[in-house]
Structures are given as C-alpha cells and as structure tokens.
Amino acid sequence: MLYQQLVGYGAIPTKILPSIKNRRKLSLPLVYFWPVMRLSQIAGIFLFYCLLANITPAVAQDTWSLQRCVDYAMKNSISVKQQEVQKRLSELTYQQSRLSIIPNFSANVNAGYSDGRIASIQDNAYINQSIFNASGQFNMSGDIFNWFSKRNTIEANRLDAESNSFLLQKARNDLAFNVATSFLQILLKNEQLKVNEVQVKQTMSNLENTRKLVIAGSVPESNQADLEAQLAQDSTNLVTARNDVILSILQIKAYLNLSFDIPFAPEIPANISSLPITPLSEMDPEMVYSAALASYPLAKSDGLRIKSAMSAYRSAKGQLYPALTIGGGLSTSYANNYYDPMTKKLISFGQQIDNTFNKNIGLGLRIPIFNGYQQRTNVTKAKLNVYNLELTRDQDNLKLRQDIYTAHANAVAALQKYNASATGVMAAQKAYDFATKRFNLGLMNTIDYITTQTKLYKAQIDKVSAQYDYIFKMKLLEFYRDQKISL
Incomplete structure (x- = not known):
C-alpha cells in the first residue's frame, strides 16, 4: 500500500x-x-x-x-x-542522613623520625641522636540531645x-x-x-x-x-x-x-x-x-514537598537551642629514646604502649549565643520556603x-x-x-x-x-x- x-x-x-x-x-x-x-x-x-x-x-x-x-x-x-x-540522588541523601545519628568514630596513627641535637630525656643536656617515635589515637563523638534536629532532617529527606x-x-x-x-x-x-x-x-x-x-x-x-x-x-x-x-x-x-x-x-x-x-x-x-x-x-x-519543608523548618529551629554531646578517646605512643631512669635501658615497645596508654570521656554542652543571626536567618528562610x-x-x-x-x-x-x-x-x-x-x-x-x-x-x-x-x-x-x- x-x-x-x-x-x-x-x-x-x-x-x-x-x-x-x-x-x-x-x-x-x-x-x-x-x-x-x-x-x-x-x-x-x-x-x-x-x-x-x-x-x-x-x-x-x-x-x-x-x-x-x-x-x-x-x-x-x-x-x-x-x-x-x-530520584536516586534524593534516596542517597536520605540514606546518608539516617546514618548521621550514629556516633562519629575516627582513628589516626602518626610516626616520625628525627636526627640532630636535642635535649636528652635523662639530664636535659643537648646531644646528637636519632629518634623514631609513633603514636595512635581513637576518638568518638556523638549527639545525645539536639532538639530532634537530626531526626527532622531525616524526615525531611525521606519525604x-x-x-x-x-x-x-x-x-x-x-x-x-x-x-x-x-x-x-x-x-x-x-x-x-x-x-x-x-x-x-x-x-x-x-x-x-x-x-x-x-x-x-x-x-x-x-x-x-x-x-x-x-x-x-x-x-x-x-x-x-x-x-x-x-x-x-x-x-x-x-x-x-x-x-x-x-x-x-x-x-x-x-x-x-x-x-x-x-x-x-x-x-x-x-x-x-x-x-x-x-x-x-x-x-x-x-x-x-510541603511536609518535607515543614520538617526542615523544625530542624532549623532545633539549631537555636543548646545541644548535649558526648565524646571520648584512647591514645598511646612510643619513642626509641625513652629509657628507664633506674636501669638506663630502653623501655620495650610493649611496655611503652602500656605506660602511655590514655583513656578519656566527657560531655559537652554546645550553646549558641551569637553567630551573626545566621541560624535565625536559616529558620526564617525555612519558614518562607514552606509558604512558597x-x-x-x-x-x-x-x-x-x-x-x-x-x-x-x-x-x-x-x-x-x-x-x-x-x-x-x-x-x-x-x-x-x-x-x-x-x-x-x-x-x-x-x-x-x-x-x-x-x-x-x-x-x-x-x-x-x-x-x-x-x-x-x-x-x-x-x-x-x-x-x-x-x-
């Protein structure tokens, strides 16, 4: 045809x-x-x-x-x-915000080598020596209460x-x-x-x-x-x-x-x-x-989107109030010029690690006082976004x-x-x-x-x-x- x-x-x-x-x-x-x-x-x-x-x-x-x-x-x-x-990008943002409520953990290891005249640990006299040192740290921090700011952010990203x-x-x-x-x-x-x-x-x-x-x-x-x-x-x-x-x-x-x-x-x-x-x-x-x-x-x-903006507004308001946080860490170090003052012998690696091992934990209260009205401006913007x-x-x-x-x-x-x-x-x-x-x-x-x-x-x-x-x-x-x- x-x-x-x-x-x-x-x-x-x-x-x-x-x-x-x-x-x-x-x-x-x-x-x-x-x-x-x-x-x-x-x-x-x-x-x-x-x-x-x-x-x-x-x-x-x-x-x-x-x-x-x-x-x-x-x-x-x-x-x-x-x-x-x-759609995939918004889902990734939502998944990342969910993981943000998990405390932050970090670890770092440092090592260094130096050679030259430095003060002796024994008598504080300057001598020529080569030193190798190393240290390690493990830290943790997290929010205990922040007026549900993070939870509202998660809800906004989900919506x-x-x-x-x-x-x-x-x-x-x-x-x-x-x-x-x-x-x-x-x-x-x-x-x-x-x-x-x-x-x-x-x-x-x-x-x-x-x-x-x-x-x-x-x-x-x-x-x-x-x-x-x-x-x-x-x-x-x-x-x-x-x-x-x-x-x-x-x-x-x-x-x-x-x-x-x-x-x-x-x-x-x-x-x-x-x-x-x-x-x-x-x-x-x-x-x-x-x-x-x-x-x-x-x-x-x-x-x-309106419900999401409302959650974002509540999250921004939460940033106006004090937030309670917790933190802690572990640390230790080693150096090849660390001697026993009694025996004048180099303290072993294991003993140094044990001697310098340190633990710490604490609470922190973050109180916003003045930051150029930045946070209050964010709250106003979030409210206007809902209206828009x-x-x-x-x-x-x-x-x-x-x-x-x-x-x-x-x-x-x-x-x-x-x-x-x-x-x-x-x-x-x-x-x-x-x-x-x-x-x-x-x-x-x-x-x-x-x-x-x-x-x-x-x-x-x-x-x-x-x-x-x-x-x-x-x-x-x-x-x-x-x-x-x-x-």
Whole structure:
C-alpha cells in the first residue's frame, strides 16, 4: 500500500532525499506551469507517475502498537532517565542522613623520625641522636540531645525522596501521553493521506472522461485544461500529505529515542471509530478534577514537598537551642629514646604502649549565643520556603483545574464540530454526485464542477481532522482522570 511505502521512506531519511530531489526536478516545473502549458493526458499521467513511481516497495516489517511504543519510550527516554537520576540522588541523601545519628568514630596513627641535637630525656643536656617515635589515637563523638534536629532532617529527606518518586511517575505519565498523542497524529495524517489519494484518483478519472468528450467535440478544450490544473494542485496536496506522515513518524521516534534509520510501521486500527472512548456525559469537569487530585503525581509531590519543608523548618529551629554531646578517646605512643631512669635501658615497645596508654570521656554542652543571626536567618528562610511551596501547590492545582475545564470545553466543541462536519460531508458528497452526472452530460462547466469537487475534498479533510480532534480531547480528559491513556 502507498502508506506502507511512505512509512518505509519515513524510516530511512537518507534514502528518501535523492528520490525527492529527483522527483522535484521532474514535478515542480509541471506543477507551476501546468495551466500555461495546457498539458495533455499523457503529461498528466506522467506527473502522477513522477509523484508515485519512485517509491520503492516497502520492506516487510513488524508493526509498532501504542503499548509497544510506550514500553520502549519508558526504557529509552532521556527525560525519564534524568528523573530517575534525581530520584536516586534524593534516596542517597536520605540514606546518608539516617546514618548521621550514629556516633562519629575516627582513628589516626602518626610516626616520625628525627636526627640532630636535642635535649636528652635523662639530664636535659643537648646531644646528637636519632629518634623514631609513633603514636595512635581513637576518638568518638556523638549527639545525645539536639532538639530532634537530626531526626527532622531525616524526615525531611525521606519525604523529599518520596516526592521525587512521584515526579518520576509524572515524567513517565507525561511521556506516555505525548507518545499516544504523537501516535494519534500519525493516524490522522494517514487518514488525510488516504483522502488525498482518493482526490487525485477522482481528478484523474474526470480528466480521462473529459479528454474523451473533448475528442468527441462535446465540451471545449478549456475543460480539459482546467482539470489538468486541478490535478496538479491535487498532486501537490498529495506530496504534502505524504511528507506530513513522514514528519509525524519522525516526531514519535524522537519521543521513543529511536534511531531515525530504524524502520517504523505503526499499527493502524481497522476502524478509528471503534476506539473505546468514555462518553462526554460521564466527564463532568469537576468530577474529573476531584479524581485527578487523588491520582495526579504532581499534586502528591507538592503535598510531600510541603511536609518535607515543614520538617526542615523544625530542624532549623532545633539549631537555636543548646545541644548535649558526648565524646571520648584512647591514645598511646612510643619513642626509641625513652629509657628507664633506674636501669638506663630502653623501655620495650610493649611496655611503652602500656605506660602511655590514655583513656578519656566527657560531655559537652554546645550553646549558641551569637553567630551573626545566621541560624535565625536559616529558620526564617525555612519558614518562607514552606509558604512558597504552598503557593506552588495552589498554583499547580489551579492550572490543573483550568486545564481540565479547558479540555472539557474543547471536547464539547470538538464533538459539535465533528457532527457538523459529518453532515457537511454527506451534503457535499450528494452535491458532488449530482454535479458529476451533470458534468458528464455537458450541463456544468469545469470551474463549477471543480469547485464542487474541492468542497467535497475540504469537507472530508475537515471531518477526519474533527474526528481525531475529538478523540484527542476525550483521551486528554481520560488522562487527567485516570493518569493513563489507551487506544
């Protein structure tokens, strides 16, 4: 089919460029100068051949359903991966803050060598000697009570990590919706392409019949020239429709992060009218908004961020008050110039370690007195941050409500527009059928006949566009209500 051929070209842009370039060399002069040159039937068929013949047969390939597109996008989307990184970073911050309540332990070992004149330990006289010394320490410190500052920090980081989980969910939901919207766009462009194909075939058929009538002397030759010009216009529209299909495929590949040289053939529903759509009567905007607040990831994230900011505020307040800490340590040392004053012999390593071994433990009370109002400023900033996040939540909820009411109003208008366009197609088709009979009998001039045909073409395009617009608007409402979309 022509659509499959177009998809094949959309999947391999490096191959289509030479073909388009060659086709343009042949078709564009004919498009612009057709009415002047009054091309014959052979020239008209030649133009149509130039538009279609260079398309190579499509290679058999598997199709991409909407679900497959969404699944692939979830695994390969850069935006989703970035949000996953943010979620992981917040989780690491939370884990680190949990470990901060464990007392701090540290150990250090020092060793040194010196040579020269130094005071003797025995008589304090300066002598030349070489000395090796070593020491070791082990220290511990921890908080006993700090007005729950650390615990509030841990709670703030936990809530922040949970908030980022909902932001990741929002990123995934938004991606799924964008993929579905792009998928619908492909279906729309495909339907519009089919309408353009039918339009070209009808014009070619009328041109063939008119040529016969011109030969028979039943109609003037100007009728044939008018139809040749119309065929040129219809063929141009067909080229545009084909290119729109290619562009819509490139767009969904961008969402999927799919290489542009990989073939892509969407799974086209047999009947777009059979897609499951919730009746508009069940989509009251206030009901949709209430459901959205309960499931909308951004709303949940906003609530958690406010709670996190409240915990951070309480943590900052805790820093204004005294904190009780505990500390302790062990230490020992060794030197090769440490002699026993009685025996004048070097004291052994083990004995020196035992003799210099020291233990200490103590309590500390840290009392903030004045630090340039830094801590009080931090408390004020934390309080303002809570207020700012509450405003952000209210703004997000207001935007959500506005978007839902706007989507509902657009859906109502889209349904009315679709019903009107469906009626318009029926009327235009009936008028075209009557005009065709009159034209074939020579009772209607070419200009009026082309005008009738153009009205039918426009009515068909409007109906297809209105149908997909209504489907999109309803799927948008379903997405707000359920945070998922399906075709």
